[in-house]
Structure formats: structure tokens, C-alpha cells
Amino acid sequence: MKDFFSIIGGMGTIATESYVRMLNHRVKISRDQDYLNYLLVNDAQIPDRTTYIKDHTKSNFFFALREDILQQAQLKPDFMVMPCNTAHYFYDDLAKLTDIPFLNMMRIAVHHFVDEYPQEQRIGVIATEGSIYDHLYVDEIEKVKRTVELGGPEIQPLVTRLIYTNIKEKGIVDAELYHHILRTMHDQYGCKVILLGCTELSLAQEKAPDHPYHVIDPQSILADVAIELEQQIRAGQNPKEVVQKYLYQ
Known part of the structure; x- marks a missing residue:
């Protein structure tokens, strides 16, 4: 097979299924x-x-991901993509394993936020306890000179x-619970934009x-990026060149 990319998924399976569904249904x-x-x-x-x-x-x-990537x-x-935000805890170590371009979903999403909402200096983040515990998105957002609101203890x-x-x-x-979380982040903590830091x-989503709230959905953005890149590669462009613009440091 020529002109293909690899998806490192299963974290969890129905979230990965959602990513694949986006890929398949967004292509004309x-x-x-x-x-x-x-x-x-x-x-x-x-x-x-x-x-x-x-x-x-x-x-x-790390070791299971290392085996999959190798x-x-x-x-x-x-190129490779990994539709799991929390797994990006080991992104730098995983990316060093091979010279195949490995897209960073978190960095792509954060830069999308800056491009889409240039006037917004703050973004709400909801994510797994692991992502919050290790400041995964906080660190990436602070790199682009924005601040993060995580909400209260509830x-x-x-x-x-x-x-x-x-x-x-x-x-x-649970749609009602999901909407309640977004509403609380928006109404009580003033988050005009909320990043979904877990697939x-x-x-x-x-x-x-x-719902009426503005969200940044990294998995959805990663699907659009993968479609864009693979269609450009299929059209004859150099893979390393087209991927380069999304390899944020």
C-alpha cells in the first residue's frame, strides 16, 4: 500500500473508533x-x-506504545498520529524512536486555538486526571502565551x-453530564472557549x-489535519515537506 499513515490507537477503543469515523465521513x-x-x-x-x-x-x-511505533x-x-491526549506524556520519547514524522495532537490543537481565537487570552481545559496532574495542556498553552482555567474542585x-x-x-x-460540565466552565468560570483534553x-462532542459553547476538539482537528496531509501527499507532494508545518516544537 502506498500513500498511507498509521494511527496508534486503542486508548480507548471507542474513542479511536470515533477518530476513524471522522476520517471516513469527512472525505469527499x-x-x-x-x-x-x-x-x-x-x-x-x-x-x-x-x-x-x-x-x-x-x-x-510507554513500552506498549514503543512496540507499536517501532x-x-x-x-x-x-506519518503517524496518536489520538490520545494523555498518552502524549511520552510524546518526545516516542518521537525520537523513528524518523517517521509523528504529529503531536496537543500542539496542533493549541496552535489551532491561537489561530481560531486570536483575541482570547484564556482557555478552559477539561481532561483526564493524568493530563491535569502533569500539566500536559497547561504547559503547551503557556508556551503560546495564553493562560488556562481548570475550574473549581467540583x-x-x-x-x-x-x-x-x-x-x-x-x-x-451522558449528554446531560457533558453539557453540564461545559455550562459550568462557561457560566461559573468565564471560559468562552473550552478545550477537550481527552478523546x-x-x-x-x-x-x-x-450545545451553544465553543470547544477546541483536538481529535477532530487531528482528523482534519490527517485528511489534508494525506490528500496532498496523494497529489504528489513530498510527505516530509507537507507534514513539516504541523511539527510544532
Whole structure:
């Protein structure tokens, strides 16, 4: 297969399914051959990211990701993507494993926020406890001279319930809970824009988009970027050149 990219997924599986659905349904097609070429690694056995980030005595998810990336690198995709925000805890170490371009979903999303909302100096962030604990998005947002609002102590338990109890454990999206979280971040903490720092939250946005709030959805943005890049590569452009503009440091 030529002109393809690799998806390092399975964190969790139905969130990855949502990412693939975005890829497939956003491409304009009139025949089978118009769809993108990609390889999906749905590694459902990768240890929980938040559990390790908060307690290093627990199973380290780096090694499973390392194996997945090295396996895919042998196939020489045009680039790789990893639709899991919290797994970007090891992004720099993983990117060093191969010379295949490895897109950073978090950095792409943060730069999209700056481009889309240039007047906004502050953004709300909801994410896994692991991402919040290690300041993953806080650090990236501060690099672009913006500030972060995480909300009060009542926010994280609600977000964790939506991600883990509802989506990961039951496979359902509690739309009412999702909208309540967004409304609280907007009304009580003044967040005009809210970043969805977990792909389960991206799934919630896909399934329950009927709300009035402005969100930055990294998984959705990553889908659009992958489509743009792969279509340019298919049209004959050099893979390393077209990917370069999204390799933010």
C-alpha cells in the first residue's frame, strides 16, 4: 500500500473508533478509491495512562506504545498520529524512536486555538486526571502565551465520571453530564472557549454536539489535519515537506 499513515490507537477503543469515523465521513468521495489509506493499531492492552502518571509503581504504558511505533515504522507510513491526549506524556520519547514524522495532537490543537481565537487570552481545559496532574495542556498553552482555567474542585470528578464511568466502563455518552460540565466552565468560570483534553470527551462532542459553547476538539482537528496531509501527499507532494508545518516544537 502506498500513500498511507498509521494511527496508534486503542486508548480507548471507542474513542479511536470515533477518530476513524471522522476520517471516513469527512472525505469527499464518489468511489471507494477516494477514501484515505491508513493502518489502524487498536492496541487495547495499553495500560491506563492516568494510573501510571499519578503512580509510577503502576504499569508503564510507554513500552506498549514503543512496540507499536517501532512496528509501524518498519512499514514506512507517511506519518503517524496518536489520538490520545494523555498518552502524549511520552510524546518526545516516542518521537525520537523513528524518523517517521509523528504529529503531536496537543500542539496542533493549541496552535489551532491561537489561530481560531486570536483575541482570547484564556482557555478552559477539561481532561483526564493524568493530563491535569502533569500539566500536559497547561504547559503547551503557556508556551503560546495564553493562560488556562481548570475550574473549581467540583469539575474534575464530573469529568472523570463522564470519561471513565460512562464512556470507558459503559460505552455510553451522558449528554446531560457533558453539557453540564461545559455550562459550568462557561457560566461559573468565564471560559468562552473550552478545550477537550481527552478523546473520550471528543466522543462526547461527536455524540452530543447540540450545545451553544465553543470547544477546541483536538481529535477532530487531528482528523482534519490527517485528511489534508494525506490528500496532498496523494497529489504528489513530498510527505516530509507537507507534514513539516504541523511539527510544532
